[in-house]
Amino acid sequence: MKGFQKRAKVIQKTKSKSQVRVERERDFLLGAPEVSVFLVCRTTVNELRCLASSFESGEMKQAVFSRQSALVIEKLNELQRRLSGLTLYSR
Numbered sequence: 001m002k003g004f005q006k007r008a009k010v011i012q013k014t015k016s017k018s019q020v021r022v023e024r025e026r027d028f029l030l031g032a033p034e035v036s037v038f039l040v041c042r043t044t045v046n047e048l049r050c051l052a053s054s055f056e057s058g059e060m061k062q063a064v065f066s067r068q069s070a071l072v073i074e075k076l077n078e079l080q081r082r083l084s085g086l087t088l089y090s091r
Contacts (some may be wrong), residue, residue, distance in 0.1 A: 040079060048072045 048069060055065035 037079070037083065041076070044072060044075050044079070 051060070051065055051069050051072065054060040055062065060068075
């Protein structure tokens with residue numbers, strides 16, 4: 001039983017230390033422009049995937065899919081245009 005209690009204490013210490021590191025990393029990532037760009041792109045691509053899935057399952061006609069997917073692609077193009085001159089990171 002003593003060995004179990006020792007291990008529980010070690011695990012608890014490790015958990016509290018890692019929590020601080022995670023908080024700092026989370027705060028850093030929330031302010032990073034690269035993360036924001038990634039999330040916008042990911043959301044837009046997921047929107048396109050949903051449209052494709054609806055079309056492939058027969059829930060959506062080709063004309064509707066073409067029209068709606070073109071709008072989503074335009075969102076990605078607009079994002080690319082806005083970011084083309086922006087340096088997100090430097091080495």
